[in-house]
Amino acid sequence: MLNDYVKIFDTTLRDGEQSPGCSMNIEEKVRLAKQLEKLGVDTIEAGFPIASPDDFSAVSEISAILKNAEVCGLARALEKDIKKAWDAIKKAKKPRIHTFLATSDIHLKYKLKMTRKEALKQAVLMVKYAKSLCDRVDFSPEDAARSDKLYLYEVLSAVIEAGADTINIPDTVGYAMPEEFGELIADIIKNVPLIKKKNIIVSTHCHNDLGLAVANSLAGVINGASQIECTINGIGERAGNASLEEVVMAISTRKGFFNLKTGIITKEIYPTSKLLTQITGVKVQPNKAIVGANAFAHEAGIHQDGILKQRETYEIMKPEDLGINKTKLILGKHSGSHAFNDRLNELGFNLNKEELEDAFIKFKVLADKKKNVYDEDIALIASESGKVIKETYILKTLNVVCGTHGLPTASIILIDKDGKEHAEAKIGDGPVDAIYQAVNSILGIKNKLLEFLIKEVTEGIDAQAVVTVKLEIEDKVYFGRGSSTDIVVASAHAYLNALNKYLALNV
Numbered sequence: 001m002l003n004d005y006v007k008i009f010d011t012t013l014r015d016g017e018q019s020p021g022c023s024m025n026i027e028e029k030v031r032l033a034k035q036l037e038k039l040g041v042d043t044i045e046a047g048f049p050i051a052s053p054d055d056f057s058a059v060s061e062i063s064a065i066l067k068n069a070e071v072c073g074l075a076r077a078l079e080k081d082i083k084k085a086w087d088a089i090k091k092a093k094k095p096r097i098h099t100f101l102a103t104s105d106i107h108l109k110y111k112l113k114m115t116r117k118e119a120l121k122q123a124v125l126m127v128k129y130a131k132s133l134c135d136r137v138d139f140s141p142e143d144a145a146r147s148d149k150l151y152l153y154e155v156l157s158a159v160i161e162a163g164a165d166t167i168n169i170p171d172t173v174g175y176a177m178p179e180e181f182g183e184l185i186a187d188i189i190k191n192v193p194l195i196k197k198k199n200i201i202v203s204t205h206c207h208n209d210l211g212l213a214v215a216n217s218l219a220g221v222i223n224g225a226s227q228i229e230c231t232i233n234g235i236g237e238r239a240g241n242a243s244l245e246e247v248v249m250a251i252s253t254r255k256g257f258f259n260l261k262t263g264i265i266t267k268e269i270y271p272t273s274k275l276l277t278q279i280t281g282v283k284v285q286p287n288k289a290i291v292g293a294n295a296f297a298h299e300a301g302i303h304q305d306g307i308l309k310q311r312e313t314y315e316i317m318k319p320e321d322l323g324i325n326k327t328k329l330i331l332g333k334h335s336g337s338h339a340f341n342d343r344l345n346e347l348g349f350n351l352n353k354e355e356l357e358d359a360f361i362k363f364k365v366l367a368d369k370k371k372n373v374y375d376e377d378i379a380l381i382a383s384e385s386g387k388v389i390k391e392t393y394i395l396k397t398l399n400v401v402c403g404t405h406g407l408p409t410a411s412i413i414l415i416d417k418d419g420k421e422h423a424e425a426k427i428g429d430g431p432v433d434a435i436y437q438a439v440n441s442i443l444g445i446k447n448k449l450l451e452f453l454i455k456e457v458t459e460g461i462d463a464q465a466v467v468t469v470k471l472e473i474e475d476k477v478y479f480g481r482g483s484s485t486d487i488v489v490a491s492a493h494a495y496l497n498a499l500n501k502y503l504a505l506n507v
């Protein structure tokens, strides 16, 4: 290791943009580039200028705007590519050309149709050409992980001699194992003496085909690499690249293990990830490390209790350090009253002891039906528990039969305030109509249904439905509201709620 600083080379806008569904227009690329600079990346590979006029313009615009980060343009080891890359980046404060040529026999033979000797010559020639235009030159021996090592050392020595200040070692097809890749980096440093002599940066570029891009990149820095090429959210060709947030947080969380640092402002990690998601519409999996929706969500009751007592019991990073507002405790059926009360306070509810007990019972009932209880669910429960109206009738049981055959039938049992049960069964035009007729038959209150609304308040298939009804009774309007994961049950509650209001005020 030359020093303890690991450069972060971001290729979200180049390799990342090549991933399906992740293409961006110029304006979007500029927005993301600005955010990447705010994040503190050392180098932004802004595109592949010869690939298309749009790519060229994006790289050129980004070059004109950025102040601190190096702006890099990718080029094959061809004169026209390098010229185009230079034209796109020359306005940058710190321009960089990244040129590449494959060194594995399989690529040389089938793709490039070149001999090893020809490839070596071409690489040297093109690095020299790039260096004549731009002071910063990066060279990648494509498919390095599958290249013959002796030949690889020869090529790397020659391109350093020709002017490359960075040599980037790609595991192009994501084939290497961490130990192997680490050893490759160590071997390169040992067998290419010019690296130490000239303070050359050795960089990693790992693909995630076997899910090892981050592990391989970290194995690289342990063995002396001082730059990691990576992308936000790990996007990139096929299974993607090493994810920036994961390599950075591994280095930062395990300081004592790596003894390394990066220039990344970790508070900008989450906002950058969100911006990329927003621009591309490609979401990260919920269990994705660092930036996934569940990365800081604790569901098990024991974990939640532990977190509330002392965060470090179950959390190795602080979400605030990543720019995530706070740990998201997902309440579920395993959650205890401690977590529930805590969340109520955070949401601004201040319930008295009785209301709290009532709300917690309702929460438990809901959590049995619904895996994740969201803030909206809790707010709903709390607002209902906070203002308990005196209910003359409550629903004991409800059964509805409906479908494509036969008439919708509802049978219900209500309990009145004296504890007496009232049972009734009715048929109707639909299940809700059948319920309302059964209720009317028990209560005997003449009313007109003016409005019936169903609203989903939470996400997913197990969302809570809120039904609101508007009834006209004796020229006055009464609103009723009911919630349940079952819209039919919610409809019954809403209807009874309105009728109970009438009874509370008029009887």
Ligand SMILES: [Zn+2]
Pocket: 015, 172, 205, 207, 236, 237
């Ligand atoms: Zn790549």
